[in-house]
Amino acid sequence: MLVNFFYTTSIHLGKRYHVLRSSDQDNFGKEFTPLSIHLRDLIESGSHQQSVRKSGPCVANFIDYFHIASKYITPTKSAINTVFREYHSYLTAGEDSFSETVRKVCETKPSPKVENSSSFNYHMQIIPFLKDLKNIYQTYEEYIENGLTADQPETSQLIDSLMKITPSMSKISKYEKAAMAHHITPMTAGSCKKQRRASYTGHIPYEESFAKTIEEHQFFPLDRITDLINNASSFRNACLYALIAATNARDSEADQILWQDINFSTREVLLRNPNTRSHPSEAYRGISEIDRNRLEWKGRGTELTVLLEPYGTLFFKKLEDYLRYEYKPSCGHNFVFHDKYGKPLFLCDYSTVILHQFKQAAAKALSDQPHLARRLGLHSLRHSNIYFFKNYLEHSQGQGLSDSELILLTGHSDIRSLQKYAKADREMLLEKIFLANHMRKNGNIKSSIEFQVKYLEERLEIFKNELKKQRKTEDSI
Known part of the structure; x- marks a missing residue:
């Protein structure tokens, strides 16, 4: 929740980005230009639409917090750096924070109270902005000189304070040294020989996510997935659930598939990177360049899918029903899934159009486990597929696939990501x-x-x- 600002959106090079505007009565609607400059720089450097979309709110929320917190401190470099490092406490502890400043901020700006890992991810979006502030400020001054934006004393003071934030020297952990020695990129830069490094996040507890096994509420019970599919509110949803359960596709990979990715004769489904299609204008006809830039791809390393039964058979069966009763041939695009009006599903509101209907079907399929049904999301079907292949698949050499075999099916870029499925x-x-x-x-x-x-x-x-x-x-x- 923003207190001193609100969002609008703009477009740069065919990609949308957040525009932060003041909600102050005297400066209402005035743009916080430095953030716009930063987001446009991200776009120009080739950042994906989703990265730009995440960066905007993360940086804006921090600026809003910093703006409020600055009222309760003297603007010395030490106090400003303390306020920056207390942002983690604001995000995770909120009104229960050890910091009096954070508790005062929470009186007007409630804390989201997220986990340490989420706080770390938010900081990862903020740090590039802080590192580039000097260049951003130079561009901001050029805008003022050329009449492209109005001079705002409040903005200048805020940037001056933000520019005083500096990294601290943190000890390089044994994990990071081992990772660098094996050419794995951890969350650091530097040499294995160094003992300390400059860091903006050294005060945030590091949580190794690879070894953390998935919990019960993170995968859909294997014996109830068929019930989920049969309880779907539409043939389209039944297809979508069956596709993810059969192929371990991510939500975005599933709702972006095109008709040309499905081979009805061989019963094969490919999950293709939108950025590597040979004829993108033909493949993605019917949608604008801006919408095309919203296509997601999280680095899946293979197009290969192997359909897990009975969900593979259910997918093709439900697909026939979807084609017969719900699909609109006149929709004007090549996407398999669309809403009731013909709009591609990946452009629809995820919460209302996809997640809400999934939870309704889950509640019916798990009527005896309502607490579990409420916690599950569509991604739980991907977890279930990988969990089965990792632990229970019976084959000629025993039971369960090795991580090197699984990585060919799941598309993970780091084999350590599969450790959590070894429950x-x-x-x-x-x-x-x-x-x-x-x-x-x-x-x-x-x-x-x-x-x-x-x-x-x-x-x-x-x-x-x-x-x-x-x-x-x-x-x-």
Whole structure:
């Protein structure tokens, strides 16, 4: 929530960006030009539309916070840097912050109270703006000299204060040194030999996300996905759910597919990068350049998809129904999915058109688990697909695909991203250790073969009991 400003939008080189304007009575509607300069610079440097879209609100929210906080401090370099580093406390602790300044800010600008990882991501959008402030200010002065913007004393004072923010020297962690040694780009710059580095985020607790396993509320129960598809409010939605469950496509990859990406004879689906299509003007006919720049692509490394059953079969079945009863051939574009008016689905409001209808179908499919249904989103179907392939897929060499095999299916750019799907492996490890300790504690030391047989027998009994409980629950519904 902005207190001192509000947004409008503008277009530069075919891409939309946020324009921050003052809501002050005396300066109402006046543009905060430095942010506009920064966002236009991002566009000119080739940043994707989604990056520009995220950067605007993140920087604007910080400027709004800083503008309020500046009223409660003396404008010394030390105090200004403290206010900057307290922004993390504002984002995560809010009115419970240790800082009196942050608590005062929260009286007029409530904190979103996000997690550490979200705070870090917000800061990653702010830092490029702070680093480039001197160049931005030079451009801002040129605009004033050429009459392209009006001189605003409040803006000049605000920029002068922002320009006093400097990075601190932080110790390089062992993780970062190891990452640099293996040519993995972490969140740092510098040499492996250095012990400290300049950082704007050294005060923010770093959270290693790769090793954090997915929780129950992050993947859709495998045995209920078919129910979800059958409870969809339209054939279009049923197709979309089945496609993601079958291919582990991201939401944006699924709702942007074109008819030419589907081979009905071989029953294959390709997920293609919009930026690498050979004839983009033909492929994306019917939409403007501005809308074309809104197409998302998060770096999927392969077009290959392997359809997981029964969702692959359900996708093609529901697709036939969608074509017969809902698809509008006169829509004027090549996208498979559109709303009831023919507008491409990727251009529709995600919350109302996609997420809300998904949650309605999830509530019906998980009527016995309403707490879980409320927490799940469309992306949970991608998690379910990868979770299955990682842990349960039976094949000639055992069970579950290796990370090197999975990366060919999921399109992840970093193999470490697949670690979080190994939840079953971790549970099995803990069970093995518990069983071994129990047996050895009771003086029952067996050979390795005897131990393995005993372990498998007991684990089989556990699964049998779980299956009985599940069937009992289904019979009672």
